[in-house]
Amino acid sequence: MAYDSRMGYDPDRKLTDGDVHDLKPAGWWGDDGLLFREFTFDSYQAGVDFAMQVAALAEDQGHHPDIHIFYKRVKLNYFTHDAGGVTGADIAGAQAVNDLFDLAARPEGGAEG
Numbered sequence: 394m395a396y397d398s399r400m401g402y403d404p405d406r407k408l409t410d411g412d413v414h415d416l417k418p419a420g421w422w423g424d425d426g427l428l429f430r431e432f433t434f435d436s437y438q439a440g441v442d443f444a445m446q447v448a449a450l451a452e453d454q455g456h457h458p459d460i461h462i463f464y465k466r467v468k469l470n471y472f473t474h475d476a477g478g479v480t481g482a483d484i485a486g487a488q489a490v491n492d493l494f495d496l497a498a499r500p501e502g503g504a505e506g
Contacts (some may be wrong), residue, residue: 407478418488426478428471428487432494440467446493454483
């Protein structure tokens with residue numbers, strides 16, 4: 394069934410730019426229909442380990458960001474392809490990644506956001 398805006402909020406559909414701005418978790422940015430954030434780490438390995446944790450989280454959620462690994466940096470992009478932009482699933486994924494990052498940073502402090 395096609396989405397009809399008169400039906401109210403549908404978390405599987407594309408959010409407006411204003412919604413993305415209001416709902417995006419701390420540290421995330423929205424641009425050109427993407428929700429993205431870059432994380433910085435003390436070492437290359439710490440970044441790779443974090444990317445692996447994000448991949449496992451994405452599998453559990455059934456919603457996968459693009460993961461770009463650079464030296465001591467990991468950039469994540471969320472975008473729902475079939476909706477053509479950012480959806481509630483992307484916002485939820487970004488928040489879950491923030492929670493994961495906060496947990497990883499606590500014990501040994503290997504990361505900065």
